[in-house]
Amino acid sequence: MKLIYIGNEYKYDTEAIMKLFLPDRHFEFEYGGGLPEIGTNCVRAPDEYAIMRKRVLREHILLYVIAGYGGKREKAVCRLPLSEEDYCSERLSRLLYEAMSRLTGQTSEWGILTGVRPVKQVRRLTALGMSRDEAIKELKAQYLVSDKKCRLACDTAAVQQPILDDLESRRGKAFALYISVPFCPSRCSYCSFISQAASGNSVKKMIPPYVDNLCREIVFTAEIMGRLGMAPDSVYIGGGTPTTLSAEQLARIMKTAAGSFDMSLVKEYTVEAGRPDTITPEKLKAILENGCTRLSVNPQTLNDDILRGIGRAHTAAQFFESFELARRVGFTSINTDVIAGLPDESPESFRATIDGLTALSPESITVHTLSIKRAARLGAGDEQRSNVMKSPAAEMVDYAAETLCAAGYRPYYMYRQKNMVDNLENIGYVKPGHESLYNIAIMEEVEPIIALGAAGSTKLIGRDGRMIRIFNYKYPADYNAGLELMLERKKEIEDFYAAEK
């Protein structure tokens, strides 16, 4: 499909709108030039196209969209005052949404909000002095968000607010610490992360030097943060599946962190024990004894056939055993992740997963919606991808919301990704008092993140909201070979905060 831009280059936002309606299409982009003649004598317009034009006139800005699809053509037009030029991209996106909606008969529950963080929009509106009702009205009018999603975003924002206030009280003194362990026992078919399957010898051999290097980076970075007078208030050891490592390796990493950083501000310490097939009593004890306060054990689904289909080498029974083991060892805050929209999962099967988890009563349940990424095995072919995208995920997500809220959970953080089935969202549901500080801090971008290990992405936030990122090598082999450069890059943290003083 051809997207033609005249007088503007608002490709990013408008392409995201087109993908809501035509997720499988490949788009070609054309910029500038004269206005194509679209009509009976048309020679330039292809069968499927969208022309997006911006004209700055003497008294106003004229925006219009002409879209052709399925043998039909739709037009949408608006005028903006010259003072509102900053809103042109948003308004053009809206016109495109309206035209495509009429052409396809489809709408999206999130309207033209295609970005990652809808809750940020709510916070922006309430910071302008709007009440909840006014914010909902604005989200519906400007962004065409459905009533249900407006309420969800506002409920989530309300649960977050006291935690954001608490984070604000430590601004300039605290940061979130992320430690990456990018190894897994095997690779899930939907995974697009760089995690390495530790089933082969070459990856197994990489792990001991990786742990050595990670410990060096921990000590080096802790010295920098100590000089800056900053300390972590949350720690997250994620991956991958950190429990792919041995109990001794996990204990060594955690002891090194505890012995290097000032841990006096730490309010939450999470370890992802994502795959039940990696969990042993020794590992859980090592994690708990070394300061972990929050554990994640993830079934994704309680349907064994689906688990096999997505390449997870564990059963639902193994998940229940691991969960009970974690309780016996002494974990009092456990998160469990599930995914709505997995291939071949029916609404009944998903409901059984939600009911099974609700009965188990973990402190939080995170409901993801499947997202199909290029780097994943799943959806690699067009036909398979198209089948996956037809999943009844919206029905599943609605069931999860109703059931979990009725059981005393409430939504506390939310984010969206590209290419999610049904353009839905990922939502963390939690029992009051167990909201993850780390998840809120990183999703709402209110606290610096110091990220260590392969694929770590450090994000520094200045007093005026200025942000910079410092990237580590993505793959463990590169990280092992290039640690010195990673350490050199970490010195930028000191430069950044020195400039703030």
Ligand code: SF4
């Ligand atoms: S457990 Fe997570 S990181 Fe590991 S392969 Fe599966 S989806 Fe990827």
